[in-house]
Amino acid sequence: MTYTTNNTSHIERLIYGKIGHVPPHLTISTWYSFPLRHMVRPYQRSLYPLSVKRLHFHNGISAQYSKETDIGAHYFTGDGCIFVDKVSKFACQVIKKTDGKPIRRLEDIFKHLYIDEVQDLAGWDLDLIETLMKSRIGVTLVGDLQKSELAPPTGATSPALLPGQRVS
Numbered sequence: 001m002t003y004t005t006n007n008t009s010h011i012e013r014l015i016y017g018k019i020g021h022v023p024p025h026l027t028i029s030t031w032y033s034f035p036l037r038h039m040v041r042p043y044q045r046s047l048y049p050l051s052v053k054r055l056h057f058h059n060g061i062s063a064q065y066s067k068e069t070d071i072g073a074h075y076f077t078g079d080g081c082i083f084v085d086k087v088s089k090f091a092c093q094v095i096k097k098t099d100g101k102p103i104r105r106l107e108d109i110f111k112h113l114y115i116d117e118v119q120d121l122a123g124w125d126l127d128l129i130e131t132l133m134k135s136r137i138g139v140t141l142v143g144d145l146q147k148s149e150l151a152p153p154t155g156a157t158s159p160a161l162l163p164g165q166r167v168s
Helices: 005-019 033-046 071-075 084-097 101-109 124-133
Strands: 112-115 138-141
Touching: 033 084, 033 101, 071 084, 084 101, 084 124, 101 124, 124 138
Parallel strands: 112 138
Antiparallel strands: none
């Protein structure tokens, strides 16, 4: 997984350049489309009765004044699109409500997840990553902490992660 569709295209081009095709066992996805496809849509009716159409990208914080208990207004546009800044939160709520069914499903599908550009993730995204890391799925996080909003001051050093190393 990576943060943008441009990054997914770049990864696909790299793979095509090396072996000429994307192997069927490899799934390349953006961070936000991954929980939508694998956690939200299959279990959405546990929290919300209508079908989730797609992601809704917007500037700023979505539905700032909606109550969390108003699922439709808090997570969705009027036409059934889920706010991109709430998809990880919705996925976490679905996991909680279904006693972990989405995670068990993912454990049956994936042996390992590689999440790129983690410096761009925050809040519920990190909660979702923490949940994935507690599963039987291997998780590798890749990112450049110097590009992060949370980067240490200039001159300070950040510890590098080794392949397969987990952050807790």
